[in-house]
Amino acid sequence: MRFSNKKKLLxxxxxxxxxxxxxDFFDGNLNIEVVGTARxxxxxxxxIxxxxxxxxTMDVEMPEMNGLDALREIMNQCPVPVVMLSSTTKQGTENTLAAMEYGAVDFVAKTSGTISLDLHKIKEELVQKVEAAANISVTKLKRPMKPIHRKEVVKVEKSLNTPPPTIKKQQPVELTTLPNKKEWSRTSRKIILIGTSTGGPRALQEVITKIPENVRAPILIVQHMPAGFTKSLANRLDQLSNIHVKEAEQGDILKDGVAYIAPGGYHLRLRKIGTTYGIVLDQTEPPRSGHRPSVDVMFEDVSNCPDMDKVAVIMTGMGQDGANGLKELKKSGNVRAIAESADTCIVYGMPKAAVETQLVDEVVDVEDIAQTIMKYMY
Known part of the structure; x- marks a missing residue:
């Protein structure tokens, strides 16, 4: 009997x-073997x-028991990494984000409806995400993700006077060795920058819902997602959060206590308007390392805003988007960088790449990121 080292796909x-x-996408794949199908x-x-x-891999919309109901049962009875296949309809995007909350690892947007005759266009993306998901620990998928309501943020505000969370042993360097290290000013103008990918919607919910509405900084977010899904993500986070969360629009003027999520298909940049900054959505520059929006592009662009101190956060995700941009951020201005720890990342790719630059100041679990951000705000 011949045993295979390949991961099994349903x-x-x-x-x-x-x-x-x-x-057929996995015919001849060296890492994945299709062991069955379900209708x-x-x-x-x-x-399972x-x-x-x-x-x-599971379709969101199915008869008898749809993907959402099935996902809840699977995570309860027999947890396994799941990659959802979703339509880009309004209902489809909202259901997909609910699936992320219930424990799905990632999703791939079908290009044309329920039966996608041109699904081959997303073959590479689907194969990559399935291969990554197959190596994810089930214990991370089972981490509780309870919805947070606005009134609970008050408790978080009160907790900000408590000692900061314990920093992980992975902290890569002593703070004094960082280049261009400046005294952190409590009164300076600030901006918060967040980049994430696989596992990001859950991580963002964990972080953004704990930011109090009186935070004295705008927040820019890059989450790797296709067009359409970022608007649903923004609406979902806005309903749960004390701050206002919106999909960024061309010309938005940055305001404290507002989080702007880069829309799928656009890089997020800033331009000076008088004494403040406005958002520029850029579709002319091609995707960076396959991503538009790109965390690197956002970080690099904001590095050109010398009159703001930056708190840069890199959370769960495949690849290394954000690491090069962090180098540019650290070259100019006053920057504090936070990376999500390997203990809580669904995929420890982007934070790992950031930590390896030796420019990260703090490495913390996802549930402590909001509090770590806030200690630099006051």
Whole structure:
């Protein structure tokens, strides 16, 4: 009997055509082996228990038991990394973000409706995300993600006078060795910059919902997502948070206590307008390392704003977006950099790359990031 070292994939979709198409993507794949298919959520739960796959792809919209209901059951009964396949309709984007909250690792947007005849356009993205998901620890998927309501933020505000969270042992360098290290001023003008990718929606919910509305800084966010999904993400976070969260629009004037999420398909930049700054959405520069918006582009652009001190945060995600931009940020102005710890990252790629630059000031668990940001605000 020959044993395979490949990770096992279960494909869940109500369309036989889609099951075949997704399965064909992994023909000859050196890392992934398709071990079965399921036609709906109920069938998926049975197949997961029977086949014990390492990773699952699942359509959001299915009859009998849809992807959302199935995902909740899976995470409760037989947790496994799940990559969702979603339509780009308004309902589809909202359901996808709910799936992230319930424990899905990531998603891929179908390019044209329920049965995507041109799904081959996202083959590379789907294969990459499935391969990454297959190596994720189930214990991280089971971390509780309870919705936070506005009134709970008051408790967080009160807790800001408590000692700061314990910094992880991974802290890469002594603070005094960082280049251009300046005394941190409590009264200077500030901006908060956040970059994240895989696992980001859950991480952002953990962080943004704990920021009090009287925070004296605007917040710029790059989350790797296609067009359409970033607006639903902004709306969802806005409902849960004490600060205002919106999808960034061309010409938005930066305001304290407002978080601006870069829309899918656009780099996020700033331009000086009088004594303040306005948002510029850039579709002319190509994707950087496959991403538009790119964390590197945002960091590099904001490094040209010398009259603001920056708090830069890099959280869970594949790849190394943000590491090069952090180098540019640290060359000019006053910057404090925070990376999410390996203990809580769904994928410890982007934070790891940032830590390896030796320019990160603090490495903390995701639940402590908001408090760490806030200690630089007052």
């Amino acid at each position: 494909i869940v979709d109500d369309s036989a055509f889609m099951r075949k198409l997704v399965g 709906n959520g109920k069938d998926a739960i049975e197949k 228990q029977q086949l014990q796959p390492n990773v699952v």
